[in-house]
Amino acid sequence: MRKLLQVLLLLYWLDKGQSSHSCSLQGWPMETFSQSGDILIGGVFVVHSGINFQQPTFHKRPKPVSCTGFHIRYYRDVLGLMFAVNEINNSPELLPNITLGFSALDSCMSEPQAVGAVLSLLSGLGNSFPGYNCHTSSAMVGIVGDEYSFLSIPIAQITGVLHFPQISHGATLSTLSNKFLFPSFFRTVSSIDPIMAFVDLFGSFGWTWVGMLMADDDVGHYGGQIIQNRIKRNGGCIAFFEKIHLSYSDKQMKRVVDVIKRSSVNVIVLHSPDVHIKALLDALFNEGAAGKIFIASDYFGLSSGDFSKKALKVLNGTIGLIPRTGTMPEFEEFLLNLHPTGNPSYPFIRPFWEKAFSCQWTNEGSERPNTPHIKANVTCTGEEDLGGRVAQLFETNDLSYTYHAYLAVYAYAHALHSLLGCNTGSNGFYNYGTCGNISDAQHWKVIRYLKKTKFHSKSGQMMKFNAQGDLPASSDVLNMQILNDSFNLVKVGMIDIEATLGEKISVNFSAILWNNHFLQMPISVCSNSCRPGYRKVPSQGRPICCYDCIPCSEGEMTNYTDADECFRCPSDQWSNEDRDRCIPKAVEFLSYDEPLGITLVLTAVILSIFTLSILIIFIQYRETPIIKATNRELSYILLVSLILCFLCCLVFIGQPSTFSCLLRQTFFSVVFSISISSVLAKTIMVILAFKATRINSSLRKWLGPTIPRNVVGICSVLQISICSFWLYSSPPFPILNNKSQKIIFECNEGQKVFFYMTLGFMGFLAMISFLVAFLARNLPGSFNEAKLITFSMLVFCCVWISFIPSYLSTSGKYTVAVQIFAILASSAGLLSCIFLPKCYIILLRPERNNRDFISGSKERRNWIK
Numbered sequence: 001m002r003k004l005l006q007v008l009l010l011l012y013w014l015d016k017g018q019s020s021h022s023c024s025l026q027g028w029p030m031e032t033f034s035q036s037g038d039i040l041i042g043g044v045f046v047v048h049s050g051i052n053f054q055q056p057t058f059h060k061r062p063k064p065v066s067c068t069g070f071h072i073r074y075y076r077d078v079l080g081l082m083f084a085v086n087e088i089n090n091s092p093e094l095l096p097n098i099t100l101g102f103s104a105l106d107s108c109m110s111e112p113q114a115v116g117a118v119l120s121l122l123s124g125l126g127n128s129f130p131g132y133n134c135h136t137s138s139a140m141v142g143i144v145g146d147e148y149s150f151l152s153i154p155i156a157q158i159t160g161v162l163h164f165p166q167i168s169h170g171a172t173l174s175t176l177s178n179k180f181l182f183p184s185f186f187r188t189v190s191s192i193d194p195i196m197a198f199v200d201l202f203g204s205f206g207w208t209w210v211g212m213l214m215a216d217d218d219v220g221h222y223g224g225q226i227i228q229n230r231i232k233r234n235g236g237c238i239a240f241f242e243k244i245h246l247s248y249s250d251k252q253m254k255r256v257v258d259v260i261k262r263s264s265v266n267v268i269v270l271h272s273p274d275v276h277i278k279a280l281l282d283a284l285f286n287e288g289a290a291g292k293i294f295i296a297s298d299y300f301g302l303s304s305g306d307f308s309k310k311a312l313k314v315l316n317g318t319i320g321l322i323p324r325t326g327t328m329p330e331f332e333e334f335l336l337n338l339h340p341t342g343n344p345s346y347p348f349i350r351p352f353w354e355k356a357f358s359c360q361w362t363n364e365g366s367e368r369p370n371t372p373h374i375k376a377n378v379t380c381t382g383e384e385d386l387g388g389r390v391a392q393l394f395e396t397n398d399l400s401y402t403y404h405a406y407l408a409v410y411a412y413a414h415a416l417h418s419l420l421g422c423n424t425g426s427n428g429f430y431n432y433g434t435c436g437n438i439s440d441a442q443h444w445k446v447i448r449y450l451k452k453t454k455f456h457s458k459s460g461q462m463m464k465f466n467a468q469g470d471l472p473a474s475s476d477v478l479n480m481q482i483l484n485d486s487f488n489l490v491k492v493g494m495i496d497i498e499a500t501l502g503e504k505i506s507v508n509f510s511a512i513l514w515n516n517h518f519l520q521m522p523i524s525v526c527s528n529s530c531r532p533g534y535r536k537v538p539s540q541g542r543p544i545c546c547y548d549c550i551p552c553s554e555g556e557m558t559n560y561t562d563a564d565e566c567f568r569c570p571s572d573q574w575s576n577e578d579r580d581r582c583i584p585k586a587v588e589f590l591s592y593d594e595p596l597g598i599t600l601v602l603t604a605v606i607l608s609i610f611t612l613s614i615l616i617i618f619i620q621y622r623e624t625p626i627i628k629a630t631n632r633e634l635s636y637i638l639l640v641s642l643i644l645c646f647l648c649c650l651v652f653i654g655q656p657s658t659f660s661c662l663l664r665q666t667f668f669s670v671v672f673s674i675s676i677s678s679v680l681a682k683t684i685m686v687i688l689a690f691k692a693t694r695i696n697s698s699l700r701k702w703l704g705p706t707i708p709r710n711v712v713g714i715c716s717v718l719q720i721s722i723c724s725f726w727l728y729s730s731p732p733f734p735i736l737n738n739k740s741q742k743i744i745f746e747c748n749e750g751q752k753v754f755f756y757m758t759l760g761f762m763g764f765l766a767m768i769s770f771l772v773a774f775l776a777r778n779l780p781g782s783f784n785e786a787k788l789i790t791f792s793m794l795v796f797c798c799v800w801i802s803f804i805p806s807y808l809s810t811s812g813k814y815t816v817a818v819q820i821f822a823i824l825a826s827s828a829g830l831l832s833c834i835f836l837p838k839c840y841i842i843l844l845r846p847e848r849n850n851r852d853f854i855s856g857s858k859e860r861r862n863w864i865k
């Protein structure tokens with residue numbers, strides 16, 4: 001629809017009454033540059049970068065548009081075409097006896113102009129008559145152009161309808177490979193892939209947060225979308241996606257500048273021809289928003305253009321992709337011959353001259369008096385000397401699109417050569433043995449030959465269009481370096497579309513000069529990457545590249561940066577402080593060489609030695625009243641069992657073994673039962689003694705050693721039975737418990753119920769002792785053991801009652817330490833409460849160690865022996 005309107009617009013400009021041809025319509029002739037020949041090749045090129053656009057009012061007949069912004073770099077492409085045509089005409093092998101000619105028009109970066117140009121070429125009258133072919137002397141067989149995709153598309157739509165071959169020298173848009181839409185379109189470049197291959201590397205460069213600047217035209221929109229999707233698919237994020245165009249107002253421009261200025265990105269992907277962004281670059285410089293690195297797709301066509309100094313500062317360090325160029329030997333000599341009065345006459349030579357020498361032609365003789373190319377006071381004379389300035393003016397160090405225009409002409413020449421030559425059968429065409437003549441040079445036949453033609457470029461590379469009409473070619477990665485105001489494009493790498501994935505792209509980063517803001521490769525990220533030991537947590541409502549880092553929890557780790565998740569360490573390992581490694585868990589047990597272990601061992605040993613000395617004292621003073629009064633036999637048993645109690649702590653310390661595990665709880669409970677049952681027996685004896693004296697009765701016969709022996713014996717046997725059954729049914733065993741942060745080397749008690757049964761039995765004995773002693777506490781006598789026993793049992797019970805909760809609430813070696821502490825404390829309590837007062841009397845108050853004092857009354861003397 002849009003194209004139709006453009007065509008109608010052009011028809012509007014038609015002027016009916018100028019001269020009469022075989023065709024009846026006429027319009028403004030477009031400025032055409034022709035060189036005659038037997039066969040013509042058309043060219044639609046961007047030479048000027050814009051048009052003086054005025055909205056037609058249609059009150060008067062609309063005027064032809066004039067173009068502005070002559071670009072030598074673009075102009076070079078036309079010269080490339082001309083150079084190729086001349087080279088072929090001089091070649092004895094290619095198309096002998098046939099001269100090629102050409103017709104070239106300027107599309108001025110404008111779609112209507114491009115459509116007008118192609119229609120004018122096809123009709124052959126300099127005017128656009130759609131569908132008419134009015135070429136009289138020689139046939140036009142194909143078109144070269146345009147450089148840009150957005151200009152090539154409307155051209156390809158028309159050439160497609162008319163089955164006219166078109167070879168673009170720069171359009172990379174992938175849609176153009178669609179032969180259903182564009183059946184007669186070919187190109188000497190490949191489709192959009194190069195920037196894609198480059199975009200795929202962004203992640204490895206650390207560029208996950210990038211901005212995008214697109215030309216506000218079909219190709220900008222379409223290509224921009226593809227690039228954006230690719231970046232997102234690779235896990236990158238787009239910080240902004242802005243459109244820009246030559247025709248934007250200052251207000252629109254300001255908005256884009258603000259977006260770029262506010263953004264934190266360091267890398268901006270540029271998918272726009274240079275003309276659209278010139279004003280923007282100046283504005284960026286003025287706003288102090290320079291210092292971003294631009295990555296230019298091949299749509300940008302990296303060149304010095306006519307950028308201002310400010311724009312060049314902003315663009316400094318830009319990395320661009322352009323299709324790989326080959327060599328064009330003798331092209332520079334050809335350029336040296338350029339002259340306004342040359343023969344043959346060169347296209348666009350007068351505006352070129354003005355641009356190159358900053359001069360102005362006087363009006364007479366100028367093709368387009370109304371085109372102001374340059375404002376200068378100097379008048380061009382034609383005597384100016386081009387020598388020495390060619391390389392700099394034409395940037396011949398990088399021929400890119402010019403080379404591709406040159407290749408396009410060669411493609412036509414080779415196709416024509418096959419078409420017009422005699423078929424030897426070697427080149428795959430049928431009609432073996434026949435020869436063509438010049439009337440066979442028809443455009444639709446040329447398409448067939450173009451599809452099959454194969455030829456070698458000057459540098460020996462095989463050229464052949466693929467099924468989509470593309471010429472798969474590599475791209476060069478260029479770096480724009482502005483040093484001392486001189487513009488340099490330095491090749492820093494290449495992209496080989498045909499290569500396997502890994503070798504597709506190679507870039508020498510040490511050869512890249514970034515800009516004044518980045519001495520090294522810049523990073524462009526939304527959030528800094530998370531160190532090992534941290535994981536990413538997406539920020540609410542922001543792109544996925546923006547996240548917070550939070551540390552892994554205990555027992556989890558990550559050993560790489562930017563982890564999404566933390567991993568749990570294996571069960572025998574635990575994460576280290578930094579959470580970036582799993583380390584084997586420490587094996588923990590209460591050992592002999594740590595302070596806690598040493599302290600407990602020393603305490604146990606000292607207390608047992610202390611108990612031993614009390615035992616020795618008791619044996620030494622065994623005939624003194626105080627000892628005789630307290631049932632010597634029971635005292636000895638109690639003291640010995642207390643020594644064992646203290647010593648049994650040692651079994652709890654040290655690395656658990658099968659043996660020590662078996663011994664620990666059983667030894668402890670048996671020894672403890674013995675000591676508590678002796679205390680119980682003692683209490684019973686105290687009561688019996690009193691009862692027996694009072695009643696003077698048969699109870700006396702129980703005062704012998706039978707009762708204490710039986711009590712102690714029965715209790716011990718009971719406890720030993722429980723322990724035996726325990727050892728028999730579920731013996732304790734050593735185990736490595738790795739449920740927590742450490743591996744705890746401990747004894748598994750087997751059935752816990754046995755452990756609590758032994759404890760419960762001891763508790764039961766202790767309660768009975770306590771109760772009996774409590775009842776007997778008020779019996780007369782200055783030395784009443786019952787009081788001491790009550791008190792000692794109180795201490796004992798307190799210790800063991802508080803033991804239960806602390807035993808259950810501690811873990812690892814501290815559980816063991818708690819039990820040892822309870823053993824030591826309760827045994828020491830018994831020892832001190834029952835025996836220390838006696839020792840005090842024996843050693844320090846020997847005067848009290850007599851019968852009277854001890855019995856306190858005459859009645860008690862009787863049972864003291």
Ligand SMILES: *[C@@H]1O[C@H](CO)[C@@H](O)[C@H](O)[C@H]1NC(C)=O
Binds near residue numbers: 096097
């Ligand atoms: C070219 O022309 C010359 C002379 O007119 C003739 O001898 C020669 O055979 C021609 N070559 C071809 C390939 O037609």
Ligand SMILES: *[C@@H]1O[C@H](CO)[C@@H](O)[C@H](O)[C@H]1NC(C)=O
Binds near residue numbers: 510
């Ligand atoms: C990369 O560039 C540096 C600097 O220009 C150069 O010294 C080096 O040889 C290049 N490396 C390769 C592999 O081309």
Ligand SMILES: *[C@@H]1O[C@H](CO)[C@@H](O)[C@H](O)[C@H]1NC(C)=O
Binds near residue numbers: 313519
């Ligand atoms: C461009 O960048 C290079 C490298 O950082 C620097 O040396 C040079 O001065 C810059 N040019 C301009 C015009 O800022």
Ligand SMILES: *[C@@H]1O[C@H](CO)[C@@H](O)[C@H](O)[C@H]1NC(C)=O
Binds near residue numbers: 559560
């Ligand atoms: C990270 O840990 C895993 C599993 O422990 C290991 O296979 C891998 O090699 C480690 N990677 C690095 C970079 O250390």
